Amino acid sequence: MHSTKSAVLLLALAISASCVVATPHPEFLDEIFGSINQTGQHIISGFVNATRNGTAIAGEFLDSIRNSSAQYTHETLEFAQKIADAVHRAATESIVDFSATLRAQIDALHQGIDRVRNILQREALKDALARLQTVNTVVNDLEVAVNNLNDRIDEKxxxxxxxxxxxxxxxSDAQLERVDKLTNGVGNEEAEEIINELLSRYSGYLHxxxxxxxxxxxxxxxNVQEAIEKYHNATNELTDQVELCVQFNLSFLSCRNGINEALRGLDSAPAELLTLKLQGIRLLAIGLNASGCVGQTLAEHELEKPSVERKLDEIIAEYQEQQTSTDDDSSSNNETTTISS
Known part of the structure; x- marks a missing residue:
């Protein structure tokens, strides 16, 4: 159920990002929806309906997931990868769009400040410019962190x-060769079954x-996408206020109040985006660390290898005992034949 839990979490994230409450078949999931089997589509439809009806934890639906999960377990890694890729694209595209907006508004503010003659209004515009420049710097750093996280995880x-x-x-090859040599190939099939079971089981753990x-x-x-969307909207509101100041010759007080109000929407942006950047760095550090899930799986595999080797030793010992018994029987028969002669 470990794989199923992760796949379901990814599915929930994808649906959340696609505003399923408003649309029963979100465009965000179109590619994914067409690539999975009927069972997977049943689960997606169940999530959609449960989310729209506010009953995502309904017992009947959870039972259907439990009953269906075994049918698509073999597809779950590819299924999860498609959703993860879609979420990554959504996050990176949001950052790229926001960065483009910030650069455009920073350029527009530079030009607007040059056109405004009122010193107090210019100060208000400079405050807006300084805030956007700060946010732009943090967004650029966050973009690097998100892309670096994705690239480094793929490398890992x-x-x-x-x-x-x-x-x-x-x-595995060394163990099979040992059994083949010491049993003259008789124990190969049983040895392969034992080793293949171990490899298959631990491959599943790694997946x-x-x-x-x-x-x-x-x-x-x-989380990155949601934060970027929030501050992108706040930046657009600030841009509207700046345009009012520059184009409609507002009084200093109206200009200052409007800009200050819009700036409040960006107050938390530098700190929140920096926190997200640090979260990405920490995730990279712990995600595939040797003390994490992969490292633990590799260590457990090493611990189980001696047990498998003992089973192979038993196959070899059983074969050798049979050979000894056969040789003894053969010697006894030869002695009996000699005495009779």
């Missing part, structure tokens, strides 16, 4: 899979680890 995935491929399969990481990353990026 490849790095871990390379280690796994080398360590796990070298060990769950990566899916959990995807869920954490998607949660972070969803």
């Amino acid at each position: 995935k490849q790095e871990y899979f390379a280690i796994i491929q080398k360590k796990w399969y070298q060990w 769950s680890c990566l899916e959990e990481l995807q869920a954490q990353q998607a949660t972070f990026e969803q």
Whole structure:
């Protein structure tokens, strides 16, 4: 159920980002919806209906998830990856759009300040300019952090899979070769079943680890998108007030009050966006750390290897006992034949 939990969390995030309450088939999920099986579509439809009706924790729906989950477990990693990719695209596109708006408004403010003759009005516009420049700097840093997180996690995935491929399969090949040599191939089939079960089980654990990481990353990026949208709207409101000051020759008091009111919407922007940046850095540090899920899985695999090796030793010992017994029987028969002669 670990994989299912993460996939369901990713699905909930995707639906949240798509405003499902307003639209039963959000455009955001169109590509994902068409790529999963009927069971997955049933679960998505259930989430949509549950969200619209305010009954997302209804027992009947949760039962349907539990009953259906086994049917699409084999697809869950690809399913989760598609949702995580969609959430990442939404976050990065929001940042790019906001950055473009900030740059345009900063340029417009520079020009507006030059046109305004009233010193007090110019000071109000300069306050707005300073705030947008501060926000722009933090947004640029956040964009780097989001992209770096995504790139580094992809690199870490490849790095871990390379280690796994080398360590796990070298060990597996060595064990199978040992059994083949010491049993003359008789114990190969049983040995392969034992080793394949171990590899399959731990591969599943690792998939769950990566899916959990995807869920954490998607949660972070969803928070980024929501914050960016909030401050993008606040920036647009500030822009409207600046245009009123510049184009309609408002009094200093009206200009100052309007800008101050709009600036309140951006008061928390530098601190909140910086906090999100630091969260991204921490997620990168702990997400695939050796003490985390992947490292723990690798360590548990190492601890279980001796148990598997003992099972293989038993296969070898059983074969050798049978050979010894066969040799003894053969020797006994030869002695009996010699005496009879």
